[in-house]
Amino acid sequence: MARIPDSILRHRQPGTEIKMVGGKYYMQRITCKWIPEKKQRKKVVLEYLGQVTEEGLVPKRHRLAALAPAYSKEFGATWLLRLFSKDIHGLLRKHFADDGDWIYACAMLRCIRACAMSYIEHSYGVSYISEILPGLHLSSQNLSNLMAGLGFRRKAMVAFMKEFIPADNWYAIFDGTSIVCNSQRIHDAQRGYNSHGCHDPQLNLMYAIALKDNRLCPVFYKQYPGSVRDVSAFMNMLHEMGLKGALVITDKGFVKLSHLDELEAVGLEYVMPLKRSSAEYSRTPLEMPGYSGFTSRFEYNGRVIWYYEQPVAEGDTHRYFLYVDETLRHLEDTAHLPKKMGRETPEEIRKAAQAQMLHGTIVLKTNKMDFDGQDAYRSFKTREDVEQLFDTYKVEEDFGTTAMHSGTTLEACLFLNHISILMAYRVYARLRDNGALSKYAVVKTLQNLLWDIRATNANGKWELEPVPKAARLAIESMGLEIPATVE
Secondary structure (H helix, E strand, C coil), X not given: CCCCCHHHHCCCCCCEEEEEECCEEEXXXXXXXXXXXXXXXXXXXXXXXXXXXXXXXXXXXCCCCCCCCCCEEECHHHHHHHHXXXXXXXXXXXXXXXXXXXXXXXXXXHHHCCCCHHHHHHHHHCECHHHHCCCCCCCHHHHHHHHHHHHCXXXXXXXXXXXXXXXXXEEEEEEEEEEECCCCCCXXXXXXXXXXXXXXXXXXXXXXXXXXXXXXXXXXXXXXECCCCHHHHHHHHHHHHCCCCEEEECCCCCCCHHHHHHHHHCCCEEEEEXXXXXXXXXXXXXXXXXXXXXCEEEEECCEEEEEEECCCCCCCCCEEEEEEEHHHHHHHHHHCCCCCCCCCCHHHHHHHHHHHXXXXXXXXXXXXXXXXXXXXXHHHHHHHHHHHHHHHHHHHCCCCECCCCCHHHHHHHHHHHHHHHHHHHHHHHHHHHCCCCCCCCHHHHHHHHHHHCEEECCCCCCEECCCCHHHHHHHHHCCCCCCCCCC
């Protein structure tokens, strides 16, 4: 009997066995039954689960029971997302073959309404996406098997995400967030600490966002245990991405000094903030009267920013810029007024003066030697757009917690979330480019307005119903026109 390789056996689940038939491997659920007459156990095959590859289980296909013809289905929200995501669908089919269809449909439906997986089948049935991609079996039980199989295919997920990484001349902005997870069966859900003071079991989700030609795109994600901090995970994710030709921008304390040598060794440029307590930069300009020690100033978002370019010695491969934002300085001066003000000891006064001297300051370090103070500052401030990503992820799409019960289904869920965010960001970019963000939010526009654009099948042919005025205005605000016929 041929031995089954370890790369296949590692995917065997409790209560199952893997058999080789015709050079391929298949998993089936089994149990044992006692035969009293023979006084021995007999193996009983309960069900066939699917084919096993080196990447994981590929669940068996189910026949979809014939559904009664629907009279009316949602059309507008899925039409808009299909319009902006045709390349995503094509790449999913490239890397996941036929599974690309159900992945695309689920991600689209969850982009419109962040529902539990058990409600996906209903959303699919009442949406026109079921006419575009017919025959998808998205029942709760089958979707659970599909998700379990998808969770093993991280290699294909990475290949898919790399399709969206620009080749060169782009900003790679890194940041992380926490995802609350109370499942005891997910080992990575560990007690940690985040910026909101939450100590619940959580995962750390790190994201890379690409900025090129003034276009933001979330291009890569990776999850880590809740006890692993961003600074420890940064280089690991960078290696998996195979990052090249980018200017790396991170948050304060995100990168160790030893990481900078690795970035420079692979030819990556960076702009990173230093802690105010760092001994790397000179505080001389802050100790001089007024702004006499600063190099120059510029305007940013209605604020005057003073900056100091620290002199570069011969042979240096990086440089430092010190900035003072008076508006930020005033906010910090008044944010935490001490109760003992006016009654401090001389030593307390001295420490308060030293701390206040650093209020409103930002220190940037970069190895891009042709940057001046304004270039470095504006590059770093592109990080502000990353906050929009996590607002969309955790507030609008409501992906801030997860109810998955295994590591594989969690990985699959995060991948579906990633595709949903890709779609949402394209709608966001369209609204922003047309100056409509002050009136329309991405998810509410899809849920509350475009979902009301419906198609009916009264005489064996799908036709659009009259479009509500609010939905029509939302479409027009993006510079689009509602199609005359169902596509």
